[in-house]
Amino acid sequence: MSKIVDPFTLNQWYAVRTENKNGPDRTHRTRLLGVDIICQDDENGQVSIRRLDRTESQDSELPSRKRYGLVWTSLGMPESGIFEMPETEEEGRRHFVWDAVTVKTSGLRAIENFLDLAHFPYVHSGILGEEPLTEVTDYQVERINNEIWVKDCSFHQPKAAAIAEEGIHVNYIYRVPHPFVSILYKTCPLFPEKFDVIALMVLPREEDVCDIYTTASLFDNVNTDVEILHFQQKIFLQDRLILENQVPKLLPLGGRSEVSVRADAASIAYRRWLLDNGLSYGACTG
Amino acid sequence: MSINFNKYHWFAFYASQQIMPAEIRARSMWNTDIAVWREENGSIHAWKNRCPHRGMRLSYGFIRGSQLVCLYHGWNYEGATAQCSYIPAQPNLKGPKTACVRDFACFEKHGLVWISTVAEAEKEPDFSDFGEAEQTIHFCRSIFVNESPGLVGEILKTSIFIPYGNDLADGAKLKIETSQAEHHQTGANYQAIWQSGRDKKKKTELTCQTEVRNNAILVNHYKDDQGNEGSLIFALLPIDDKKTGVHVLFSGDFSSQSLTSAKRHYAKWAKRMRWSIENRNLQTDSFNPWI
Ligand code: FES
Numbered sequence: 001m002s003k004i005v006d007p008f009t010l011n012q013w014y015a016v017r018t019e020n021k022n023g024p025d026r027t028h029r030t031r032l033l034g035v036d037i038i039c040q041d042d043e044n045g046q047v048s049i050r051r052l053d054r055t056e057s058q059d060s061e062l063p064s065r066k067r068y069g070l071v072w073t074s075l076g077m078p079e080s081g082i083f084e085m086p087e088t089e090e091e092g093r094r095h096f097v098w099d100a101v102t103v104k105t106s107g108l109r110a111i112e113n114f115l116d117l118a119h120f121p122y123v124h125s126g127i128l129g130e131e132p133l134t135e136v137t138d139y140q141v142e143r144i145n146n147e148i149w150v151k152d153c154s155f156h157q158p159k160a161a162a163i164a165e166e167g168i169h170v171n172y173i174y175r176v177p178h179p180f181v182s183i184l185y186k187t188c189p190l191f192p193e194k195f196d197v198i199a200l201m202v203l204p205r206e207e208d209v210c211d212i213y214t215t216a217s218l219f220d221n222v223n224t225d226v227e228i229l230h231f232q233q234k235i236f237l238q239d240r241l242i243l244e245n246q247v248p249k250l251l252p253l254g255g256r257s258e259v260s261v262r263a264d265a266a267s268i269a270y271r272r273w274l275l276d277n278g279l280s281y282g283a284c285t286g
Numbered sequence: 287m288s289i290n291f292n293k294y295h296w297f298a299f300y301a302s303q304q305i306m307p308a309e310i311r312a313r314s315m316w317n318t319d320i321a322v323w324r325e326e327n328g329s330i331h332a333w334k335n336r337c338p339h340r341g342m343r344l345s346y347g348f349i350r351g352s353q354l355v356c357l358y359h360g361w362n363y364e365g366a367t368a369q370c371s372y373i374p375a376q377p378n379l380k381g382p383k384t385a386c387v388r389d390f391a392c393f394e395k396h397g398l399v400w401i402s403t404v405a406e407a408e409k410e411p412d413f414s415d416f417g418e419a420e421q422t423i424h425f426c427r428s429i430f431v432n433e434s435p436g437l438v439g440e441i442l443k444t445s446i447f448i449p450y451g452n453d454l455a456d457g458a459k460l461k462i463e464t465s466q467a468e469h470h471q472t473g474a475n476y477q478a479i480w481q482s483g484r485d486k487k488k489k490t491e492l493t494c495q496t497e498v499r500n501n502a503i504l505v506n507h508y509k510d511d512q513g514n515e516g517s518l519i520f521a522l523l524p525i526d527d528k529k530t531g532v533h534v535l536f537s538g539d540f541s542s543q544s545l546t547s548a549k550r551h552y553a554k555w556a557k558r559m560r561w562s563i564e565n566r567n568l569q570t571d572s573f574n575p576w577i
């Protein structure tokens with residue numbers, strides 16, 4: 001391990017593979033917090049996971065769980081199970097799990113970008129936002145059970161989802177249950193009283209490189225899987241251009257090197273929460 | 287005099303012609319990523335390539351009038367002050383004082399944008415000996431060599447070339463018969479005799495005086511025995527410890543037609559020169575780009 005990983009980061013569950021993706025010999029190699037790991041499926045589809053920097057006698061076996069279409073593990077001792085997303089069990093939803101995309105930046109930058117509304121009219125212009133409707137109205141940020149909740153966000157979006165036909169006013173709720181995971185509840189264009197759920201599950205390979213898994217539970221009975229994937233991919237690529245061009249790659253937690261305004265309340269709360277939990281992996285002090 | 291790079295000098299950063307109004311370009315100098323951009327009216331600015339808000343590279347942004355707009359959240363920065371003037375997410379908020387981009391002194395001269403990273407830079411490079419008119423020095427091209435700025439400067443001080451107009455044509459196999467260099471306080475003098483590979487009897491003699499100006503500029507006055515004379519100018523840009531930019535310029539009497547072919551002639555030489563510096567034989571001390 002190149003750097004001592006702080007306990008908050010170490011003792012989390014991380015998605016390391018989609019459930020159904022597998023390499024030759026039913027193995028899948030990846031990297032978690034600077035450690036090479038390997039997932040191996042047996043005939044019954046049970047996944048065992050090992051870290052490759054230790055021999056068997058040194059206790060190389062890692063825990064393995066399946067949840068939300070992903071395989072999860074941890075290098076530490078998680079205090080609890082994988083976070084719950086009860087909303088996804090609601091009837092009538094279509095579930096999606098998209099395979100990881102590698103992004104050359106800290107996973108924390110990716111989560112912060114996901115929590116940000118102000119970039120919609122510029123980075124996702126014509127889709128999730130549009131000039132001159134750029135104002136971010138005040139929203140609420142709370143800490144509940146050591147999670148961050150961002151509530152009462154609303155934004156005008158020209159094309160809020162693959163299924164949206166016209167611009168609508170969208171309400172957003174964000175939840176951060178884990179330093180490298182964020183869940184978004186967003187007005188469904190089809191049933192304005194319901195929420196689509198989109199989650200970003202980040203695997204920090206290194207401090208400054210991450211794999212991003214995205215899951216979604218949507219109400220959409222019109223678009224094909226491929227059409228929905230394309231919509232998601234387009235947004236993702238727009239964000240990736242930003243993420244790979246932020247300097248520095250590590251997220252500054254010191255509050256000195258980046259200027260914030262009220263519209264950044266979610267980002268400020270996220271950074272403070274990371275700091276209060278003693279996180280340092282993927283972060284810098286500036 | 288050896289080439290002494292320090293931050294108190296002006297460095298040729300970009301060719302003016304490569305930055306059109308309302309365009310942004312970026313590259314490094316001393317390991318610092320710097321964006322140069324023009325307002326719609328053509329005024330030029332050199333800024334640290336980082337938005338004070340969330341660190342986005344400003345070179346991905348766009349220009350509106352006299353403002354640079356960051357791509358990430360659209361914060362506007364005023365050209366003249368580098369100060370944030372508008373935050374789209376909060377249209378009624380005045381840009382905070384701290385939302386100010388680091389800007390660098392810059393001006394344009396002889397087809398180049400010159401910048402300095404310190405406020406108290408030494409005096410601007412002087413090319414008045416080439417005449418006052420801007421057109422007396424022609425920009426040829428910029429090349430980037432994977433070698434340290436100091437070494438590239440030393441090599442270029444006595445680097446041998448064929449002057450434009452000499453009838454030892456491009457592409458002919460050449461052999462240096464003799465070459466002599468003498469380094470002194472303010473530069474170097476050197477001579478070389480070329481022999482054509484095809485016609486052994488055909489020779490040319492080149493005499494050069496290189497003068498180091500403002501530390502990072504080499505002015506090479508050349509003359510050959512066929513009556514071609516003029517100057518080649520290398521304005522060096524330290525990108526980092528291992529990479530050097532070389533802006534190649536030249537001066538002399540050219541018709542507009544011969545100007546184009548002279549540019550091509552020296553551009554070709556410059557590429558050749560880069561190749562030979564990067565692949566040079568460390569055992570031999572005399573430098574010949576055609577070996
Ligand atoms: S990073 Fe430039 S406006 Fe936000």
Ligand SMILES: [Fe+2]
Nearest residue numbers: 113119123239
């Ligand atoms: Fe985005």
